[in-house]
Amino acid sequence: LSEFRIGHLEVEAPWGNAASVVTNVHDAEILAKSNIGWIEAGPFTPEPREGNGPGGEKTTHYDVATGAFHNCKGMPNEGIEAAARLAIPEMVEIAEEHGKKLVVNVSPTTPERADKEAQELVALAYGAGAHGVLLNAGCPSIVREDGSRQENPGCDPQMLGKMMLSLADVTKENYPVFLRVPPAGDYPEMRSRLRPIKDSVVSVIFATNTKPLNESDGQYLDVPGETGGMSGPALTEFGRTQLGWALAAGRIGGRNIDVVSSIGIHSGEELHKRIRSGAIGGAGTSAYYIGTEHGLGLAEVTDKIITQFAFCQDLTPEPAEECFN
Numbered sequence: 001l002s003e004f005r006i007g008h009l010e011v012e013a014p015w016g017n018a019a020s021v022v023t024n025v026h027d028a029e030i031l032a033k034s035n036i037g038w039i040e041a042g043p044f045t046p047e048p049r050e051g052n053g054p055g056g057e058k059t060t061h062y063d064v065a066t067g068a069f070h071n072c073k074g075m076p077n078e079g080i081e082a083a084a085r086l087a088i089p090e091m092v093e094i095a096e097e098h099g100k101k102l103v104v105n106v107s108p109t110t111p112e113r114a115d116k117e118a119q120e121l122v123a124l125a126y127g128a129g130a131h132g133v134l135l136n137a138g139c140p141s142i143v144r145e146d147g148s149r150q151e152n153p154g155c156d157p158q159m160l161g162k163m164m165l166s167l168a169d170v171t172k173e174n175y176p177v178f179l180r181v182p183p184a185g186d187y188p189e190m191r192s193r194l195r196p197i198k199d200s201v202v203s204v205i206f207a208t209n210t211k212p213l214n215e216s217d218g219q220y221l222d223v224p225g226e227t228g229g230m231s232g233p234a235l236t237e238f239g240r241t242q243l244g245w246a247l248a249a250g251r252i253g254g255r256n257i258d259v260v261s262s263i264g265i266h267s268g269e270e271l272h273k274r275i276r277s278g279a280i281g282g283a284g285t286s287a288y289y290i291g292t293e294h295g296l297g298l299a300e301v302t303d304k305i306i307t308q309f310a311f312c313q314d315l316t317p318e319p320a321e322e323c324f325n
């Protein structure tokens with residue numbers, strides 16, 4: 001029996017890649033052979049998407065000096081229906097061969113019907129054999145036709161509430177869902193946004209998605225509307241704070257919803273710190289992109305973090321109280 005669990009999934013290590021790392025069967029296989037706890041595949045959206053860089057536009061930027069990672073990939077993918085037919089079942093099979101869990105990331109793209117989309121996406125992902133499904137409540141990188149940034153349903157408690165209601169039926173025959181939430185500006189905001197999940201089918205909060213970019217962050221990417229998100233080592237403190245808020249918000253209504261921490265985990269020591277602060281695990285994307293820039297493969301990045309973590313023995317809780325001071 002492993003000491004680590006992510007919702008209904010028993011995992012060998014408290015670390016998984018986050019979205020936009022594994023988008024094909026080949027990458028899933030590389031990570032299945034690593035020491036990773038779970039593999040997050042996706043994003044997958046209702047319709048196929050080219051993303052924001054179909055012509056080779058720059059959609060990621062890493063500033064070595066500050067440690068800030070910018071991205072506006074815009075979720076390029078083949079669409080959930082095609083993926084559910086072929087890629088997802090294959091990835092599940094490969095994960096199982098190596099004793100790993102495959103979590104499928106799904107993301108609604110139309111804010112007005114995010115509830116219906118979420119329902120269809122989760123049903124298709126579980127139908128394709130996913131061990132777990134992670135619903136991305138909102139992406140900061142979707143550009144509207146007029147070039148502006150689309151609203152994020154995860155920032156709208158009413159829409160989040162509707163999404164939760166629409167998932168109740170789907171998850172009756174399946175497992176609960178994991179929910180990736182956008183970062184909040186302060187604790188009251190996190191708390192009011194997450195209130196709708198208190199009686200819902202969400203078993204684990206993934207906190208959080210990237211910090212939406214604004215003008216003052218600089219314009220390094222080839223997309224209009226300052227669309228996109230920031231993550232990476234520059235946001236380690238930011239990630240710790242979001243974790244504290246998500247843990248507290250997850251206790252609304254006495255439910256005590258588990259939290260997987262993200263944003264700025266680039267070492268086993270930082271993963272250890274987040275777990276001592278109350279997270280049940282950690283996940284990241286920037287670590288893989290930055291690792292690739294330094295010539296490291298997906299398995300090497302994973303194994304470095306997990307091995308460093310293994311040397312951090314003391315798991316006594318050390319509450320992340322500083323974020324409320």
Ligand SMILES: Cc1cc2nc3c(=O)[nH]c(=O)nc-3n(C[C@H](O)[C@H](O)[C@H](O)COP(=O)(O)O)c2cc1C
Pocket residue numbers: 018019020042043060069071073075105107136139180208209210231232233262263264265283284285286287289
């Ligand atoms: C290049 C890139 C693309 C991302 N795409 C998605 C996405 O499509 N869906 C999603 O749920 N999260 C997406 N994320 C956010 C990650 O899941 C995760 O929340 C974030 O990267 C955490 O910050 P970290 O990379 O510093 O750990 C993306 C992040 C990056 C860096």
